Amino acid sequence: MTETSVVAARPSSAFVDEFLKPVQGLLHVDTVTVLLLDRDRSHLVARWAVGLEEEVYQGVRVPVGRGFAGRIALTRTPRAIDNVGPDAVVNPILWRRGLQSMLGVPLTVQDRLLGVIHVGSLQRRRFGDDEIVALQSAAERIALAVSLQQAAEERTAARTVQESLLPTGLPEVEGLEFASRFVTAETYGVGGDWFDAFKLPDDRIGIVMGDVAGAGLRAAVVMGRLRSALRAYALESESPSEALARLHRKFAHFEPSEMATVMYVVVAADLSAFSVASVGHLPPVIAFPDQDAAFLDCIPSPPIGAPLRTPPIDLVRTLEPGTTVGFYTDGLVERRGQSIDDGLEQLRAAFFAGDPEDVCAAVMSDLIGTSAVQDDTALLVFRRV
Secondary structure, eight states: OOOOOOOOOOOOHHHIIIIIHHHHHHHTOSEEEEEEEOTTSSEEEEEEEESOHHHHHTTOEEETTSHHHHHHHHHTSOEEESOOSTTTOSOHHHHHTTOOEEEEEEEEETTEEEEEEEEEESSOOOOOHHHHHHHHHHHHHHHHHHHHHHHHHHHHHHHHHHHHHSOSSOOOOTTEEEEEEEEOOTTTOOEEEEEEEEEOTTSOEEEEEEEEEEESHHHHHHHHHHHHHHHHHHHHOSSHHHHHHHHHHHHHHHOTTOOEEEEEEEEOTTSSEEEEEEEBOOOOEEEOTTSOOEEOOOOOBOOBTSOOSSOOOOEEEEOOTTOEEEEEOGGGTOBTTBOHHHHHHHHHHHOOSSOHHHHHHHHHHHHTTTSOOSSOEEEEEEEEO
């Protein structure tokens, strides 16, 4: 699971009542605080607290490796102090509240560090081995609850982001018909698949199909950035290859660690032809009336995140009446234990020139059938009538 970004929030009373207050009573302490790692894992952020609620309200951040909690996160070992002050902690709230002694342990799940829990006393005391063991036992339960909560929050956030970025409707263009399908992978989590279709100012039509590597909230957020950037470049570019080259440069500079495949298509204003370019994406499928479908010989450049050794190349094809063209993500044709070539051949055999709704229905029936998808699956079909 990708770590979610932790933001300051009012303590959840249910979480505090279920997990923090029992620790407070068990160890007879005045304060209990849970701090979680932020997304880049460089800081701990106060998330829940008893007795030190202002840590949460003020969004306290502690650098990993510094101060009391920061050193616990760095070493992943318990730590106790009885000299709370600027030399021992980096958060002034702690000594201003009069804390004298503190004990803290890391929060981990399957060797993955989530954060730190620490307790504090207004009276000077020495925390013994039994108290360390007790806090570690509580930390195991809290870490599991945090992990489950983060996973649920991430799934919800990712689904919300993904749904907000998919087009609410396809363009209405005289002479063109559109249809689409989008199915999320319930079991394996939301991914970064998306499609887009829009009118350009000069009456051309832009069509996009993309797939961000990975799953979860991070992939959905990257998908949103790609979509917004490509829309902007589409307004300024004469060809799909130019827009994709700009997109590639943008991500290589600002987000070099992200990986994605993208295909961009532009249909001429008079519908006489379309041009397509790809960075790492699977080829479009095309069918003419009374002919078998075939894949377009669209040679992709390296995907986003790989060095752009060869620039994107435009493939231009005429668009005769009745011509039907389809774009898709790998979730449609990839299956565990099956060659992708077999999936592509199955797609080619199922695709035909016809009403885009009928084509989508036939493709999804033949390739998905009654099985839940293992990866997000997008399909977009258009036909010149």
